[in-house]
Amino acid sequence: MAQHVLMKLSNGGCSCCDPPSAPGIAIDGSVGRGGRNLPNDVRTIQAALNNVSSADGGPTLKLAVDGFVGPLTIAAIEKYQTRKLGWADGRIDPDGPTIHALNGQSSGVAAPAKGGAAPTPPPKATAEQNAKFVERIGALLPRARHWISMAQLNIDMASDFVRRGPPGRSDPFPSLHDIGKSQLGLFDKYFHTGKHSNETKLQQLHKAKRIYDSMNTVITHSLLEAPMFGWGVGYFQPDPADGTLAALNYVAYTFYGGWQARRPDGRPRLSGDDNYKGRKDLREDTIFFPVGQLLTKTDNYMLETILHELAHFVGPGVKSPDRIGDHTYDTKADFLTVNNWTALHTAECYGYFAAESALRSTITIPIH
Known part of the structure; x- marks a missing residue:
C-alpha cells in the first residue's frame, strides 16, 4: 500500500490523498454514468481530462467543455480510469480515487469554476x-x-x-x-x-x-x-x-x-x-x-x-x-x-x- 497524506479540508472534512503539488480540482457531485452531473462539475471534469495527454489516459479527441454528459465524456472517463486505476465505471465521485488521480496528475492548468471563471488561489502568507x-x-x-x-x-x-x-x-x-x-x-x-x-x-x-x-x-x-x-x-x-x-x-x-x-x-x-x-x-x-x-x-x-x-x-x-x-x-x-x-x-x-x-x-x- 502506498503512503498518503491525511489532508484536513476547509469544510471540516479530511481526505486521504497524495501530497499537493499542482492546482487541484473539486466537484460538488458525481460526474458520469449515474452521476448527479451538475453542469459546472461536468465542465470541471471535461477540462481536467482535456489537460491529460492521450497517451497518459486523456481523451483521444478533446472534449467540448459544455457541461453536458454524453457518450464521449463517459468514454473519456472510462479511458482515464482504465489507464490510471486499472478499472472503469464511467463515474467520478467528489472524494473518489479518480479525482485524486486527476489532482495528482494535473498539468497546472486550472479547470473552470462556477460560471466558467478560473478559480482564485487562496491567500499566500508572506x-x-x-x-x-x-x-x-x-x-x-x-x-x-x-x-x-x-x-x-x-x-x-x-x-x-x-x-x-x-x-x-x-x-x-x-x-x-x-x-x-x-x-x-x-x-x-x-x-x-x-x-x-x-x-x-x-x-x-x-x-x-x-x-x-x-x-x-x-x-x-x-x-x-x-x-x-x-x-x-x-x-x-x-x-x-x-x-x-x-x-x-x-x-x-x-x-x-x-x-x-x-x-x-x-x-x-x-x-x-x-x-x-x-x-x-x-x-x-x-x-x-x-x-x-x-x-x-x-x-x-x-x-x-x-x-x-x-x-x-x-x-x-x-x-x-x-x-x-x-x-x-x-x-x-x-x-x-x-x-x-x-x-x-x-x-x-x-x-x-x-x-x-x-x-x-x-x-x-x-x-x-
Missing part, C-alpha cells in the same frame, strides 16, 4: 506571516498539551470507574462510587463503547490513551527543542503549496505514522522515498499548514486542528489496519453516531474528545 504563524503554533502547544492531559485524565478516571463495577451493599463510600462516570459518558459520546463489556471498554480506553500519550511526547519534544533551535525546525511547518490552487480546499495535512517514519540510516523519510505523486521533498515527520488561510482562525480551531493531525501523525503507519483515518468529521451528520470501530479510528473524534475534556463544557460542533 515570509514574516509564516514566521509569526509558526511562533503562534509554538505558543499554542502548551494549551494543546493541556487538552491532551485532560483527555488522559478523563480516560484514567473512566477506566477506574469501569474497574470498580457496580457498588456493593457494604460499600463504605457510596457517594464516591460514581467518580469517573461522567468521564466515561464523555468518552462514549465520541467513541461509542457503551454496549461493550467492561473488559472491552478498558481495552479501548487504553488504546485511546496510548494515542494521547504519543501526542504528548511529540508536543513535549517540540517544547524542549524550541529554545535551542527555534520553531522553524519543528514538527509544525508552513505548507510549501501555500497560496496556490493546490491549497484551495484544505487547512492542514500530514502523513500516517509520520512521526516515526525513518530511513534505514535514521534520517526522516521524505515523500520521494515512498510511492508519491507530486513533490518529492516533503518530510514525513511534519504537519503542514497553508498559512494564508489560517491567519484569522481562532485558537480553539487551531488547537483542534493540531490534535486532529497529531492523531494521524502518531498513530500506526499506512500499512496498519489500526491507522487513524478520517471516516467521518465534524460537518457530517453522522459525526456522533458512527459505530465504535469507526470512531476509534477517526482523527476528528480524538480532537473533539480532548477539546471537551479541557474546556469542561459541551462545545459547539464544528469548532470555529
